[in-house]
Amino acid sequence: MHFLVAPDSFKGSLTSARAAQAFALGVQRACPKANILQLPIADGGEGTVASLLQATGGEMVNVDVHDSLARPIRAGYVVLPDGTAVLEAASAVGINLVQPADRNLWQANSRGLGEMLLHALERGHRRIIVGLGGSGTNDAGIGLLHALGARFYDAAGHSLEPTPAACQAVARVDLANLHPALHGADIWAACDVANPLCGTRGATFVYGPQKGATAADLPRLDAVLSHIASTVEQAFARPCQALPGAGAAGGIGFALLVLGAQFARGVDLVLDAIDFDLHLQTADLVLTGEGCTDEQTCFGKAVAGVAERAKAAGVPVICISGAVLEGAKGLYDLGVSAMFSIVNGPISAEDAMEQAFSLTANAAEMVVRAFLAGYQRTQGTMRSTMNS
Known part of the structure; x- marks a missing residue:
């Protein structure tokens, strides 16, 4: 049998x-x-890369990136036999990589995941799956966008770090140096939530508390994300913050949507692979x-x-x-x-x-x-x- x-x-x-x-x-x-x-x-969260590596015999690629608090970390993604690169948010900016006492959503960002995505693009991979489960960030994906070349400025023209704390003052997003390989990339977000970015059903109110946000943080952080997202949408000319999945992984879903990514259930992407x-x-x-x-x-x-x-x-x-x-x-x-x-x-x-x-x-x-x-x-x- x-x-x-x-x-x-x-x-x-x-x-x-x-x-x-x-x-x-x-x-x-x-x-x-x-x-x-x-x-x-797996369904796109922690363990997706390991599952696919065992099931397909793909190649594991290790890369030096930064965790959600900008600390150096070694993370990895898998390249499937057909050349598809599969990344996990959890492996670079996962909530489990930060001790509860150190969690700070005002300073945390998704840069490390963006660094992995950049590495895959520069290696020539054009079909990329990004698993969105298990992140420890709530930055609307601006860290990821920054790693790919986007830059953030306040009204006086001063450069801003890609964190919610700094970018509450953002007035302009410059995409002149956005990595050119993104234009030909087929990016899929493995996601099993349909939350928008902001509002009572959004990333901050629904998932912020388990990532360290206090009750006092929630309305302020949600308003900051709405402002950041509006500025990003203006630069990309692509309104996405109200779309299902934009609130996934603290808004990394939003950043992938403005980059033109397609969304699918994580388990379906894994089972197909x-x-x-x-x-x-x-x-x-x-x-x-x-x-x-x-x-x-x-x-x-x-x-x-x-x-x-x-x-x-x-x-x-x-x-x-x-x-x-x-x-x-x-x-x-x-x-x-x-x-x-x-x-x-x-x-x-x-x-x-x-x-x-x-x-x-x-x-x-x-x-x-x-x-x-x-x-x-x-x-x-x-x-x-x-x-x-």
Whole structure:
């Protein structure tokens, strides 16, 4: 039998690649002769590059950039076999790279991601996918634009650093030195949110608090981003701040939109890149999962994307996650046949995370044993019908 294991990461305990290994171990225990294909996945956030590297055998490119607070950092992106470069915001300007006590959205910017994008362009890559999950910035993407050649000036003509604190005084954006390779680039933003840049549903109000913004910061920071964005839009002659996705990654989505990028669900870009639909053609069962499956999973997350593709191909899908909450039932309509938690008895969250690999392998084994029992009974019934 052919099993396709395609989990997302179990955040805090297992990377998607490690989760796939646990799934595969459980499948092998239950069905020693199984043909198992491991395709760890992601939805554009942290782990996307690692997943694609393992699934495609692409090239890892490391580059010296700056994190969200302008500190030197070594980050990397993957080049797929077809030449597509895949970048993660999280690897350069991720929130997890900055300690909570050091987070300051007035000073943080997206320059490091822009430096990675510039590196890919100068290497000759013209199709570029940018994963927008996990950023620690809220700068409307001006750091990224600055790295690509845009310059910001106040009313007196003084040059401004590309931070919200400095650019609250911006009066003009100069695009004369914007990198020429951008004109021929096919840039895709991997994004699973539809927030505009500003307003109560925008980047600042919705995501700012988890990045360190205080209640007093929110209205002021939102107003600054609106002013910055209006000035950027004037320079590019492209109104984008109200578009869905402009608020992704603290407004990096906005910057990519003014550059002409196209948006797609992160999981769809990932699944296309690893030829997921092709691999589905030989699969008898798909196993997927994540750290916590809940109502949010149904709205474009990795597990939902896998379920939709498998349903279209007529392949059953079983979800095995760290936790399965009540709101996850919407996944049944998307193609998931059953959902299971790896936790098989009373256990603390800390112990569950520490034992995640063995618990996941055990859960996968039990699920596959149950699947095989049903499969064998079905085959037996078919044979009886044919012989009667």
